[in-house]
Amino acid sequence: xxxxxxxxxxxxxxxxxxxxxxxxxxxxxxxxxxxxxxxxxxxxxxxxxxxxxxxxxxxxxxxxxxxxxxxxxxxxxxxxxxxxxxxxxxxxxxxxxxxxxxxxxxxxxxxxxxxxxxxxxxxxxxxxxxxxxxxxxxxxxxxxxxxxxxxxxxxxxxxxxxxxxxxxxxxxxxxxxxxxxxxxxxxxxxxxxxxxxxxxxxxxxxxxxxxxxxxxxxxxxxxxxxxxxxxxxxxxxxxxxxxxxxxxxxxxxxxxxxxxxxxxxxxxxxxxxxxxxxxxxxxxxxxxxxxxxxxxxxxxxxxxxxxxxxxxxxxxxxxxxxxxxxxxxxxxxxxxxxxxxxxxxxxxxxxxxxxxxxxxxxxxxxxxxxxxxxxxxxxxxxxxxxxxxxx
Amino acid sequence: xxxxxxxxxxxxxxxxxxxxxxxxxxxxxxxxxxxxxxxxxxxxxxxxxxxxxxxxxxxxxxxxxxxxxxxxxxxxxxxxxxxxxxxxxxxxxxxxxxxxxxxxxxxxxxxx
Ligand SMILES: [Zn+2]
Numbered sequence: 467x468x469x470x471x472x473x474x475x476x477x478x479x480x481x482x483x484x485x486x487x488x489x490x491x492x493x494x495x496x497x498x499x500x501x502x503x504x505x506x507x508x509x510x511x512x513x514x515x516x517x518x519x520x521x522x523x524x525x526x527x528x529x530x531x532x533x534x535x536x537x538x539x540x541x542x543x544x545x546x547x548x549x550x551x552x553x554x555x556x557x558x559x560x561x562x563x564x565x566x567x568x569x570x571x572x573x574x575x576x577x578x579x580x581x582x583x584x585x586x587x588x589x590x591x592x593x594x595x596x597x598x599x600x601x602x603x604x605x606x607x608x609x610x611x612x613x614x615x616x617x618x619x620x621x622x623x624x625x626x627x628x629x630x631x632x633x634x635x636x637x638x639x640x641x642x643x644x645x646x647x648x649x650x651x652x653x654x655x656x657x658x659x660x661x662x663x664x665x666x667x668x669x670x671x672x673x674x675x676x677x678x679x680x681x682x683x684x685x686x687x688x689x690x691x692x693x694x695x696x697x698x699x700x701x702x703x704x705x706x707x708x709x710x711x712x713x714x715x716x717x718x719x720x721x722x723x724x725x726x727x728x729x730x731x732x733x734x735x736x737x738x739x740x741x742x743x744x745x746x747x748x749x750x751x752x753x754x755x756x757x758x759x760x761x762x763x764x765x766x767x768x769x770x771x772x773x774x775x776x777x778x779x780x781x782x783x784x785x786x787x788x789x790x791x792x793x794x795x796x797x798x799x800x801x802x803x804x805x806x807x808x809x810x811x812x813x814x815x816x817x818x819x820x821x822x823x824x825x826x827x828x829x830x831x832x833x834x835x836x837x838x839x840x841x842x843x844x845x846x847x848x849x850x851x852x853x854x855x856x857x
Numbered sequence: 858x859x860x861x862x863x864x865x866x867x868x869x870x871x872x873x874x875x876x877x878x879x880x881x882x883x884x885x886x887x888x889x890x891x892x893x894x895x896x897x898x899x900x901x902x903x904x905x906x907x908x909x910x911x912x913x914x915x916x917x918x919x920x921x922x923x924x925x926x927x928x929x930x931x932x933x934x935x936x937x938x939x940x941x942x943x944x945x946x947x948x949x950x951x952x953x954x955x956x957x958x959x960x961x962x963x964x965x966x967x968x969x
Contacts, residue, residue: 588910598876601954601961602934603909603918611904612922619942671905717876719922719930724901 467563471696472704472853474502474689477815480646480803482579483683487514487521491530491575494687498571502689502699508567510534510541513554513574515807517543519589520581530573547593548756549842550574551686551810552849556709558690568692574808575685586681590806593843595717607678609718609844610757611670616725617759618672621774625672629657630780631758632676632800638787639797641828646682646803677758682803686811688818702822708743708852710736718844727767730839733850734768737837741852745769748791748852749833750820752813754841755798761785764839765793768850787828795820795828810840814851821855860950861893862964864929875929896948897969898925903940912956923948923966933964945969 476497483490491512499505512527523529531541546553551574558570578586591605617623632651639645656666656676666674696703712732715721721728738745745768753768755761762776770791771779779785785793796802796816799809817836819825836853864873869886875894880887903921919935923946934953937946946966953963 584908584911587908591910595876599932601963602920602932603906603913603954604920604932605906605908605910607908608904608906608920611906612902612920615904615942616902667907668905669907671907673904717932719901719932720875724922 474498480684513550552840574811576805639801684805708737708741737850
């Protein structure tokens with residue numbers, strides 16, 4: 467297999483975007499072409515989850531490739547729920563590693579806010595089992611709530627630990643101009659004060675409003691290339707060194723140990739093994755914190771901490787921006803935002819920015835190895851990626 | 858007639874699956890026969906959900922995962938005042954969601 471590099475990146479703000487989905491996809495792609503100086507690519511993969519249902523648009527990739535005047539390059543959509551973004555990166559990896567293409571543009575784009583919040587939540591819930599979960603009113607927040615209750619019972623995680631994730635990621639997002647939420651929060655405001663239950667109401671007990679990511683629009687783009695192309699581009703050499711993916715049961719209730727996220731464990735193990743890297747060597751990670759508990763649980767499953775120890779590392783500041791292993795310096799899904807199909811590309815965008823040393827006030831010192839976990843379903847389809855900065 | 862939720866018993870190895878699947882995880886068998894699932898069990902975890910899809914008329918719902926007496930697990934709604942992990946529950950098959958003209962029936966659990 468050939469080596470694969472990320473040579474260009476681009477991103478939109480993650481927020482409410484008042485322009486068409488095709489333009490949400492095209493803007494970061496234009497930025498990424500500018501970033502690396504390429505004006506043509508061999509192929510496009512467009513990650514998206516909701517276009518057909520929320521934006522009344524199918525065959526998005528065909529529209530995007532022409533909008534960018536990149537015809538006759540091949541183009542297709544990748545839909546893998548909230549892990550669509552990293553799945554599209556994986557497809558790009560395979561295309562270049564195999565020798566089929568030399569340059570691939572991977573775009574993630576989503577326009578969820580054309581629907582209202584309830585419609586958006588109901589739309590995301592359509593990834594659950596139609597007869598065994600959906601008919602009961604199960605949503606992703608409710609699954610996260612049931613998961614959190616078990617985690618608290620088993621490992622001693624408290625609402626305070628969850629709030630620590632939210633506060634940390636909101637703080638990090640203050641340094642990210644593309645983040646959805648620029649809103650510092652405190653224990654006082656969301657947990658301790660008399661108004662805390664009003665400011666931060668229960669949504670899926672024990673998870674509250676500030677344990678949930680916002681519903682975002684947004685787009686992000688990576689341009690991937692072979693070594694031959696990458697070495698001609700005058701940008702830092704960032705290699706996509708490991709790609710892993712694993713699946714788990716569709717119904718959450720069928721998992722033997724309901725606090726395990728085996729697909730996260732499996733995907734991460736592959737992505738580390740392929741890159742020849744140990745979890746302890748990672749300098750910076752973006753984990754899929756759609757709910758605060760997930761940052762804690764994933765930090766354990768990918769191998770950064772032992773099972774049940776993630777919340778302790780968090781409380782000690784280990785995962786803070788100035789800690790030994792900063793997690794979600796971008797603000798994470800929690801505060802940077804979660805445009806579902808675009809999220810995985812957004813995570814990779816942050817890691818490449820960090821490894822290039824271009825992250826400004828949120829720059830992680832000496833970042834050399836970066837890692838992402840993009841979590842689809844409620845953990846039933848997970849893609850993990852390892853990136854290495856080369857000399 | 859009393860309604861039941863159906864499990865699917867593998868003709869190869871006898872294991873009951875819920876919901877149905879095309880291939881048995883244990884023996885790769887592909888033939889299954891429907892069997893009624895028991896209704897009593899133990900509550901494994903739960904949540905009180907306040908943001909519901911627009912078609913629900915109630916403001917909030919209690920949802921939970923129950924381990925049934927035969928070992929199968931099932932997701933369902935709860936009508937229990939203050940649920941506790943590990944408590945004994947018993948289910949009834951009742952309307953759980955109305956989507957347009959279609960009424961979905963599913964398991965609602967009560968205190969045993
Ligand atoms: Zn079998």
